[in-house]
Amino acid sequence: MKQYILPVMVWLISLQAVAFDVKSGGQTSVKKDGANAYSLPAANLPLSKRLDFSVGNSFFRNPWVPAPSSTEARDGLGPLFNTNGCQNCHIKDGRGHPPEAKDLHAVSMLVRLSIPAMTPEQKQTFIREGTVPEPTYGGQLQDFALPDKTPEGQVSISYTDVPVTFKDGTTVTLRKPTLKIVDLGYGEMHPDTQLSARIAPPMIGLGLLESIPEETLLTWADENDSDNDGISGRVNKVWDIEKNSVAIGRFGWKAGQPTLMQQNAAAFNGDIGLTSHLFPSENCTQTQTLCDEVPNGGSLKSARTS
Numbered sequence: 001m002k003q004y005i006l007p008v009m010v011w012l013i014s015l016q017a018v019a020f021d022v023k024s025g026g027q028t029s030v031k032k033d034g035a036n037a038y039s040l041p042a043a044n045l046p047l048s049k050r051l052d053f054s055v056g057n058s059f060f061r062n063p064w065v066p067a068p069s070s071t072e073a074r075d076g077l078g079p080l081f082n083t084n085g086c087q088n089c090h091i092k093d094g095r096g097h098p099p100e101a102k103d104l105h106a107v108s109m110l111v112r113l114s115i116p117a118m119t120p121e122q123k124q125t126f127i128r129e130g131t132v133p134e135p136t137y138g139g140q141l142q143d144f145a146l147p148d149k150t151p152e153g154q155v156s157i158s159y160t161d162v163p164v165t166f167k168d169g170t171t172v173t174l175r176k177p178t179l180k181i182v183d184l185g186y187g188e189m190h191p192d193t194q195l196s197a198r199i200a201p202p203m204i205g206l207g208l209l210e211s212i213p214e215e216t217l218l219t220w221a222d223e224n225d226s227d228n229d230g231i232s233g234r235v236n237k238v239w240d241i242e243k244n245s246v247a248i249g250r251f252g253w254k255a256g257q258p259t260l261m262q263q264n265a266a267a268f269n270g271d272i273g274l275t276s277h278l279f280p281s282e283n284c285t286q287t288q289t290l291c292d293e294v295p296n297g298g299s300l301k302s303a304r305t306s
Contacts, residue, residue, distance in 0.1 A: 025208060038093035038204050060086045060093075060203075064272055066146050067297040076297020078273040079149050079290050080142035080283060082110050089200035089271070096200030098177065099157055106155040110271065111141045111179065112196040113189070128239045130256055134193050136186055138285045140270045149290060150185035157197075186288055198253050206251065210260050214248050241278050 023029035028042035041053040062074065063085040069075035083089050089096045089108040096108025114131040117123045122132045133139035137152050145151040159175040166172075179195050217235050225232040236249035240258045249255035257263035262278055269279035274297070284291035 025205060028208065035092055038202060042207070060090075063088075064274065067295045072297075076274055077146070078144075079146045079294045080152060080288075081144050081273040082106075082140075082142055082271045083144070084272065086267070086271075090203050091200075093203040095202045098197070098199055099155065101158050103157075104154070105143060106157075108200045109155070110198050110200075111155055111181070112198060113137055113139055113141055114194045114196070115190050115192050116194075130236075130238055130254075133285075134190050136285060136287050137184075137189060138283060140283075141181060142270075142273075142283065145185075145290075146294060149294070152186060153181045153184045156180040156182045201253065206260055209250055212250075217248055217250075 025042070027044040030037075030040045030043045032040055039057070041050060045053060064074050064077040065071055065084070066077050066079075067075040077084055087093070089110075091097075091108060098109050099106050112131070113134040115122075115134055117126040117132045125132050129139075131139060141155065142152045143154050156179070158178050158180075160178065162174045162176045164172055164174055177197065179197055181189065181195070221234050222232055223234040236255040237246050238249035238256055238258050239245075240247035241262055242259070247258035249258055251257040251260065251263040257266060265276045265278040268274040268276060269283055273283055275282060282291040282296065
């Protein structure tokens with residue numbers, strides 16, 4: 001009978017949630033289903049902030065274009081990028097999906113690149129950034145480029161079926177992905193390059209995560225499973241650019257960014273090719289001259305004073 005305990009408990013909890021109107025996001029929760037369920041503002045957001053939400057939602061949905069353009073508020077795309085708009089990856093504010101083996105582009109999945117930290121300089125980079133970028137292609141593969149320009153490469157993915165049998169005898173088949181980077185546009189990669197695929201995560205609840213005090217996160221940390229509940233975890237320490245110090249990471253698949261501001265700025269820079277006060281340099285490496293050869297959307301100084 002033990003195999004039925006968990007389903008019955010889940011059923012009872014679900015009934016209790018309905019009976020007492022439990023809301024996973026508290027007063028921010030919105031009752032909505034369908035394709036746009038993740039695309040709504042918090043239920044308790046005051047009217048004075050709804051305009052901010054609408055402006056942010058516009059930046060999230062609308063595409064960026066190459067510079068120069070008559071659309072000055074949205075030019076500066078690339079020259080190397082993964083997408084020209086946030087929602088292309090975070091579909092309807094939900095998560096993305098891995099490509100199929102036949103797909104030409106990864107679309108809502110990107111690939112991080114890194115090498116082992118061996119030299120003193122690389123170890124300092126690792127402490128500051130969490131990884132050491134691949135020397136020629138940087139920390140992330142950009143598989144798109146502006147017209148008539150060369151992207152960094154393409155992601156080739158294949159799958160191997162892996163059967164898994166549960167204790168009750170039920171067998172399911174999982175797919176094990178194998179990644180390769182092909183059609184490299186700027187030379188060979190470092191022989192020790194490490195690849196890490198990242199599917200675009202959902203956007204809901206990020207403000208709630210940012211509001212949790214650091215003391216609470218530290219209290220929940222249990223690196224050695226001291227309470228013997230079978231769950232262990234530790235906070236990730238990352239570099240906060242604005243504070244110029246180490247902070248607790250919260251955002252991204254591996255909690256690699258400390259704040260929503262830095263997470264967003266990093267995505268704009270790495271995914272779309274846009275600079276900001278946090279990431280003022282374009283996403284070309286020193287061996288890639290492409291960023292110096294094409295027009296950009298203007299300097300940060302001119303953008304702020306215009």
